[in-house]
Amino acid sequence: MATFEVLGGCPMKGEITPQGAKNEALQILCAVLLTPEKVTIHNIPDIVDVMQLIELLGKMGVETEKVGEGSYSFRAVDVDVDYMFSPEFSRAASRLRGSVMMLGPMLARFGRAAMPKPGGDKIGRRRLDTHIIGFQNLGARYEPNEDNSLNVLAAPDGGLQGGYMLLDEASVTGTANIVMAAVMARGKTVIYNAACEPYLQQLCKMLVRMGANITGIASNLLTIEGVDYLGGTTHTMLPDMIEVGSFIGMAAMTRSEITIKDVSFDNLGIIPTQFNRMGIHFEQRGDDIYIPCHDNYEIESFLDGSIMTIADAPWPGLTPDLLSVFLVVATQAKGSVLIHQKMFESRLFFVDKLIDMGAQIILCDPHRATVIGHNHQVQLRGTRMTSPDIRAGVALLIAAMSAQGRSVIQNVEQIDRGYQNIDGRLNALGANIKRIE
Known part of the structure; x- marks a missing residue:
């Protein structure tokens, strides 16, 4: 079983191309x-x-x-x-x-x-x-x-x-x-x-x-x-929209400046809009996405002032595969958000690892979690954790990359099932991820 040792607090810079879907x-x-x-x-x-x-x-x-x-x-x-x-x-x-x-x-x-x-x-x-x-x-x-x-x-x-x-x-x-x-x-x-x-x-x-x-x-x-x-x-095949979304959230969470190349922007659907609602801004440059360094990002409220809800839905709604990323990115936002995972009742159970790292999350039930963001005023703490599935695994990786100190992620074979050479590609941008077989 392989593990990742991740040293947090290493901002990244450069270009990355998403894998095939x-x-x-x-x-x-x-x-x-x-x-x-x-x-x-x-x-x-x-x-x-x-x-x-x-x-x-x-x-x-x-x-x-x-x-x-x-x-x-x-x-x-x-x-x-x-x-x-x-x-x-x-x-x-x-x-x-x-x-x-x-x-x-x-x-x-x-x-x-x-x-x-x-x-x-x-x-x-x-x-x-x-x-x-x-x-x-x-x-x-x-x-x-x-x-x-x-x-x-x-x-x-x-x-x-x-x-x-x-x-x-x-x-x-x-x-x-x-x-x-x-x-x-x-x-x-x-x-x-x-x-x-x-x-x-x-x-x-x-x-x-x-x-x-x-x-x-x-x-x-x-x-x-x-x-x-x-x-x-x-x-x-198209570029992987889940990887594109993961990189957008990762850039904001780690205060990195990244260009994601050849994203097939027209096939991303509502994903860019939902990141905008999280206060994460970027530029579309041709078919690339440029994400500047975010010192902070503020979650919008609905027009009536009520708390923002981000939920999965059949296309053209938001893919459920990205809710884990939205949840972890919200932990360092300014404001609060309700993450509603309608489709799978076990997908939010990884939040206990984020709570151990210092995140403010209330797991309302198997389908809903409320996240109160730290606005980068309090860093997450490095810890030891295990990747339960592909998407939760990359969410934990994002958390570890933004955390203070060193984290260990076990069972990274789960991440390998969905992300090609993720440690090598992110290290090329400045991340500090060490794979231990």
Whole structure:
């Protein structure tokens, strides 16, 4: 188990480029299973979750080749469908949440698929009902085993059949899975209350280039006319909006002057506005974001004078993956804010580590925390802590970088799952982070 030793109080300066989007990569990589032709993908982040998925595709028989830095080609010609039903696959897939999005492509192309209970962050309930019910709406049979540890799905004779569905939640992975199943189903599929995040838009645009017929992209109403065959394509992934947001918050919290390069600003949605509400100001320079050194930053109130609330919501609302960053950044703001994590009931439980560091936080319940900012009048104290999940891990890293003294963060493999060489990239800007294996 690796740890970070972090010496706080080291302001950073310089330029940093965000990695390719983790959440997009997990969808796009599963989509290569839809065609026997070559698919080339650029800007793939070199992070644990993504590399594990590429390795898993290789074990299923997909030909994978690294063709450049962050670029891979894939050819799913001789896919071993039976491997999905093996104990080895179950062990590998159960460590990786994104593996669940193999179900849709495998059902569409091969008519059957299996998936163990997927892994990933332990941040609360992460049910698969939306995925399974969507497949059932396309005619698939669902056959869980006795202890529900393996989800087995089979298409009807003649293949999946398009249909209408109203999703019970605008699940990003659920929508992606259903879309990948529907693109080769017979007839028309209509998906209402579909997720419409930029990463889902990217998946749909890639599928259209492969020959799929999808309309309504970027809306919550998708219409798909099934086709018999999909071909190869080339795809470049967006920069990771979660990393962009993490760097904005990190710059303000540590009083650093940073330029974030090539952020795809138009795909950041409400993220810049929410940081503005936190009193964090920056300049858009072309497709870059320049964050000046902030001696302090003041949280806005609502127009009626009530306390600012920052909450997650389906796109174009604020992504839940950034709430941990907003929470930690608020600890050194002027003013107070209510952080409302609606989606996952265990994601705020890392705040006890921040309280130990001297932060003023009231955990109201599993979904809400009130933060009273120090306005940089009182520094957080360095301490020893453990990263519970990817996003809480980077929030704790931000706290440690702004704290007085030295902090130790254990279980940094969680951070590595979502952030590529984070210590090396930040040290190049002036941070003091030492990795101890």
